[in-house]
Amino acid sequence: MSIKVEHLTKSYGQQVALNDLSFSIAKGEIVGFLGPNGAGKSTLMKILTTYLKADEGMALVNGYHVETEARLVQKSIGYLPEHNPLYLEMYVKEYMQFNAEVYKVPKHRIDEVLDQIGLSPEAHKKIGQLSKGYRQRVGLAAALLHNPEVLILDEPTTGLDPNQLLEIRKLIRDIGKDKTILLSTHIMKEVEAVCDRVLIINKGSLVADKKLSDLREAKEQIIEVEFDYRVEEAFLQKLPHVTFVKNTVGFVYEITFSHSKDMRPVVFDFAHDNQLKTLQLSRKNKNLESLFTELTSTP
Numbered sequence: 594m595s596i597k598v599e600h601l602t603k604s605y606g607q608q609v610a611l612n613d614l615s616f617s618i619a620k621g622e623i624v625g626f627l628g629p630n631g632a633g634k635s636t637l638m639k640i641l642t643t644y645l646k647a648d649e650g651m652a653l654v655n656g657y658h659v660e661t662e663a664r665l666v667q668k669s670i671g672y673l674p675e676h677n678p679l680y681l682e683m684y685v686k687e688y689m690q691f692n693a694e695v696y697k698v699p700k701h702r703i704d705e706v707l708d709q710i711g712l713s714p715e716a717h718k719k720i721g722q723l724s725k726g727y728r729q730r731v732g733l734a735a736a737l738l739h740n741p742e743v744l745i746l747d748e749p750t751t752g753l754d755p756n757q758l759l760e761i762r763k764l765i766r767d768i769g770k771d772k773t774i775l776l777s778t779h780i781m782k783e784v785e786a787v788c789d790r791v792l793i794i795n796k797g798s799l800v801a802d803k804k805l806s807d808l809r810e811a812k813e814q815i816i817e818v819e820f821d822y823r824v825e826e827a828f829l830q831k832l833p834h835v836t837f838v839k840n841t842v843g844f845v846y847e848i849t850f851s852h853s854k855d856m857r858p859v860v861f862d863f864a865h866d867n868q869l870k871t872l873q874l875s876r877k878n879k880n881l882e883s884l885f886t887e888l889t890s891t892p
């Protein structure tokens with residue numbers, strides 16, 4: 594396992610930021626850590642990168658314990674913080690040389706990494722002259738310099754224009770071919786574009802852990818139905834393959850089925866058998882967006 598988190602809990606005074614969080618990430622996975630603002634994403638990343646101590650639970654990175662083997666964890670991790678701090682007066686290559694000295698990395702890695710990140714043509718420019726997208730590449734290059742096993746990226750595309758965004762996402766996917774990546778974001782499209790798997794966090798707790806391929810195959814569907822009278826949710830829950838029922842408004846219900854066959858006829862027959870009229874009936878596939886809304890909206 595590249596990352597293993599068990600029962601991690603962290604509070605700031607009265608404010609619970611992480612609440613009994615457990616998951617693991619295998620080598621080579623690109624995992625999106627998705628949650629609304631304040632969900633606890635940065636707190637988790639700070640614990641994994643050894644900047645912050647958890648109150649309870651434990652975390653391993655590349656097999657090393659974040660508290661007792663912090664140095665080895667730091668060697669295993671490349672970290673791109675949300676507000677990527679750069680020295681704007683420095684030249685790209687100079688900045689890389691500076692990082693190589695600090696982290697005692699052999700000089701030949703500098704050109705290797707600049708090449709990999711597509712920065713060689715910019716190597717002799719000042720960081721301050723670069724576009725935001727290229728500055729983000731400089732941050733990524735610095736994070737990769739010591740050839741870490743694991744990359745942790747905090748909101749890596751914040752503030753980029755649409756073209757820069759596509760380029761950085763492509764670059765992350767390329768890097769992910771031989772690294773484990775955990776990236777935090779509040780943007781669902783980012784997860785769909787880049788990740789193999791998504792962990793959804795809300796109010797410090799893990800509320801979903803899904804493979805993107807499962808979500809794409811649309812194994813789950815939501816039927817929205819309006820009857821002419823009230824029905825107990827527990828009654829609808831008894832229909833075959835139902836995983837979730839929600840009375841959204843009036844006599845309108847959203848029923849989630851875990852089945853690939855169209856379940857509308859089943860709902861229609863249910864209404865008929867129970868002397869209910871079906872006023873409307875529609876089906877949509879459950880995607881990341883509907884999952885996220887269902888799991889993170891506060892009633």
Ligand code: ADP
Nearest residue numbers: 605608610628629630631632633634635636637
């Ligand atoms: P996210 O990165 O998902 O936006 P954070 O991990 O930054 O979430 O924050 C989780 C919760 O902890 C939020 O309620 C936030 O207000 C609170 N929090 C974060 N940092 C601090 C801090 N230094 N002091 C007090 N509360 C904090």
